[in-house]
Amino acid sequence: MNIEETPLPGIGxxxxxxxxTGRRIGVVTHRxxxxxxILSRVDDPDACAxxxxxxxxxxxxxGQLLGSAQLVAQLSAEQEDVSGISxxxxxxxxxxDFAGRTLGETQMRTLTGASIVALLRGDDVIASPRPDEILxxxxxxxxxxTDTGLAxxxxxxxxxx
Amino acid sequence: xxxxxxxxxxxxxxxxGLGFLGRLAGRIGMSPVPLYLxxxxxxxxxxxxxxxxxxxxxxxxxxxxxxxxxxxxxLEYTAKELVTGLKQSxxxxxxxxxLNMLPGVAVALILGWxxxxxxxxxxxxxxxxxxxxxxxxGDLGRLGNRETPVILAILVIEDLAMAAYLPILTAVLAGVxxxxxxxxxxxxxxxxxxxxxxxxxxxxxxxxxxxxxxxESFLLKLLGAALLVAGVASALQVSAAVGAFLxxxxxxxxxxxxxTRVLEPLRDLFAAMFFVLFGLNTDxxxxxxxxxxxxxxxxxxxITKVATGWWAAQQQGIGVPGxxxxxxxxIARGEFSIVIAGLAVASGAVPKELAALATTYVLIMAVSxxxxxxxxxxxxxxxxxxxxxxxx
Numbered sequence: 011m012n013i014e015e016t017p018l019p020g021i022g023x024x025x026x027x028x029x030x031t032g033r034r035i036g037v038v039t040h041r042x043x044x045x046x047x048i049l050s051r052v053d054d055p056d057a058c059a060x061x062x063x064x065x066x067x068x069x070x071x072x073g074q075l076l077g078s079a080q081l082v083a084q085l086s087a088e089q090e091d092v093s094g095i096s097x098x099x100x101x102x103x104x105x106x107d108f109a110g111r112t113l114g115e116t117q118m119r120t121l122t123g124a125s126i127v128a129l130l131r132g133d134d135v136i137a138s139p140r141p142d143e144i145l146x147x148x149x150x151x152x153x154x155x156t157d158t159g160l161a162x163x164x165x166x167x168x169x170x171x
Numbered sequence: 172x173x174x175x176x177x178x179x180x181x182x183x184x185x186x187x188g189l190g191f192l193g194r195l196a197g198r199i200g201m202s203p204v205p206l207y208l209x210x211x212x213x214x215x216x217x218x219x220x221x222x223x224x225x226x227x228x229x230x231x232x233x234x235x236x237x238x239x240x241x242x243x244x245x246l247e248y249t250a251k252e253l254v255t256g257l258k259q260s261x262x263x264x265x266x267x268x269x270l271n272m273l274p275g276v277a278v279a280l281i282l283g284w285x286x287x288x289x290x291x292x293x294x295x296x297x298x299x300x301x302x303x304x305x306x307x308x309g310d311l312g313r314l315g316n317r318e319t320p321v322i323l324a325i326l327v328i329e330d331l332a333m334a335a336y337l338p339i340l341t342a343v344l345a346g347v348x349x350x351x352x353x354x355x356x357x358x359x360x361x362x363x364x365x366x367x368x369x370x371x372x373x374x375x376x377x378x379x380x381x382x383x384x385x386x387e388s389f390l391l392k393l394l395g396a397a398l399l400v401a402g403v404a405s406a407l408q409v410s411a412a413v414g415a416f417l418x419x420x421x422x423x424x425x426x427x428x429x430x431t432r433v434l435e436p437l438r439d440l441f442a443a444m445f446f447v448l449f450g451l452n453t454d455x456x457x458x459x460x461x462x463x464x465x466x467x468x469x470x471x472x473x474i475t476k477v478a479t480g481w482w483a484a485q486q487q488g489i490g491v492p493g494x495x496x497x498x499x500x501x502i503a504r505g506e507f508s509i510v511i512a513g514l515a516v517a518s519g520a521v522p523k524e525l526a527a528l529a530t531t532y533v534l535i536m537a538v539s540x541x542x543x544x545x546x547x548x549x550x551x552x553x554x555x556x557x558x559x560x561x562x563x
Contacts, residue, residue, distance in 0.1 A: 016320050019256055019327045020247040020305055024315060038314045041428060048315030053557070056493035057548075061312035 024048075037069070045069040070132060074101075074150050077130065098160040099130075100167045102149045107169050114141030122162040124155025181222045185214065189443050200310065202303045204505045205537045207443055208530055211450015212458075222451070229448045234411070236445030237510055238401045239438040241412040244301065244330055245419020246427045246434075250370035253420065256327035263321070263483035264328030267501075270475040271297045278468050284522060290343055291515040294336055295529050296472045300505030300537065301326040307541045308500060318484045318497040325483060325501065333507060334363050334413050340511065341410040344518035359409035363417060370421040377418075378426035390433050412510065442506070449513050450530065457527035465531035469539070476501040492551045499547035503540020508533050 016024045018038070026036025026048065034050040043066055051059040064072065102109050108116055118126055129136040129143065130150035136143065145151070153163050189203075192210055196203035214222045257264070275296035279288040304326060313319055338359030347355065370377070381396060383389040397415050404414025422430055477498030484497040512529035515521045 018320060019252040019323050054492050056317040056489050058312060058315040061315050
């Protein structure tokens with residue numbers, strides 16, 4: 011995918027991509043950190059039909075909704091032939107026991123038999139994370155395992171003090 | 172009454188009144204600059220009430236106001252943005268300069284204000300208000316539009332041109348000899364070049380010196396540096412405002428963002444004082460005689476700015492509605508036209524009518540600019556015979 015980057019002096023940066031339909035969709039990142047989702051018009055491709063201001067939280071959640079769905083689809087496609095095994099993703103929320111601690115400390119595989127195969131952090135995908143990788147609030151943890159294992163994993167990662 | 176007491180009461184009235192005017196401007200979605208000018212007109216010589224007790228404070232406050240206006244303008248851009256902007260859009264910048272300085276020059280010469288008046292009026296009709304325009308583009312949700320970088324590039328070049336124009340203007344206004352004037356211009360252009368190149372490479376060092384985790388000491392260092400640089404620049408005959416602008420460019424990254432946040436309220440306060448003082452020093456009775464000229468000048472420079480934006484957008488392969496939007500967005504003039512007029516009037520080198528013309532002109536352009544930017548779209552749709560409904 012070709013991302014077109016345009017600096018907007020005094021305001022921020024615009025990143026967009028051209029869709030197969032010819033429309034432009036993208037994001038304006040302001041200097042102060044807030045973002046705007048933009049979508050070009052049908053009849054006037056130079057102009058925007060929508061420009062929706064998003065807070066940092068809203069933007070990263072939307073990004074996860076869009077990005078992680080694809081990653082999970084890929085993972086499930088690869089594991090289609092292994093029956094009884096599925097993937098699941100769990101977000102590290104504020105206040106979680108494991109926010110700020112290493113992945114090893116979750117003892118995920120020992121306790122549940124499920125494996126953490128990837129971490130989604132903002133725009134980055136950390137594939138096969140090492141046990142010393144530190145988990146942050148907002149990380150999306152991608153786990154592969156049996157249905158029971160996944161349910162237990164979710165309980166562990168979402169536990170709070 | 173004790174003069175200090177009188178000053179306090181009058182200042183209180185002025186700030187209180189400006190607060191209401193600013194709120195009103197926000198309500199109807201326009202820039203507060205024209206309202207501040209009107210406020211100044213109402214309370215100055217020949218106005219409704221004459222406030223004479225605040226001259227001393229107003230004078231130094233408005234000086235600081237100009238310095239902060241330009242410092243924050245410099246903070247908005249990184250040196251890299253300025254250099255790339257210049258490389259990519261110098262042609263559009265040149266078209267903008269020629270088309271929009273000429274009407275000012277013509278009016279000054281026709282009115283017999285001589286070459287100095289012509290230089291001043293050229294700057295007044297040339298400089299679009301980057302403050303008003305950036306806000307209007309954001310408010311109308313046009314940051315994602317393809318013509319927006321074209322508009323912003325033109326604004327960047329205008330602001331760079333200001334950095335060269337202001338020292339030339341100050342030298343000419345000071346009435347220095349041709350040789351002295353050329354030396355001043357030479358020095359200032361050399362200083363600007365050195366600062367730009369230095370900011371590209373060593374901007375982080377300036378930022379490091381000024382940066383401080385403590386808000387209070389950060390503010391003091393920042394304001395101290397700004398006034399110091401402005402003062403030294405002024406002593407070197409490079410205008411104080413340019414010195415502040417260059418300091419702003421040299422400050423980069425996170426420090427620039429913090430500086431913007433810390434300085435914004437101060438800028439609002441002192442800049443408001445600057446616009447009020449300008450209005451105070453303009454006798455409203457001088458406005459009716461120049462109203463006709465101001466209206467003609469407004470019409471002509473509206474057309475020249477639209478032509479500039481249209482041409483620049485066309486060069487980038489943007490369609491007709493986008494060209495019209497780019498043109499209309501550039502119409503607004505505001506703070507810098509008044510800064511230029513303020514410098515000229517303070518020097519006493521131009522006739523009093525120039526202040527009246529500048530005030531009237533900016534009043535018209537600061538109000539009509541955002542309106543034009545807003546309504547250009549439906550007008551173009553109407554002309555093209557399309558339905559006015561937005562298409563998702």
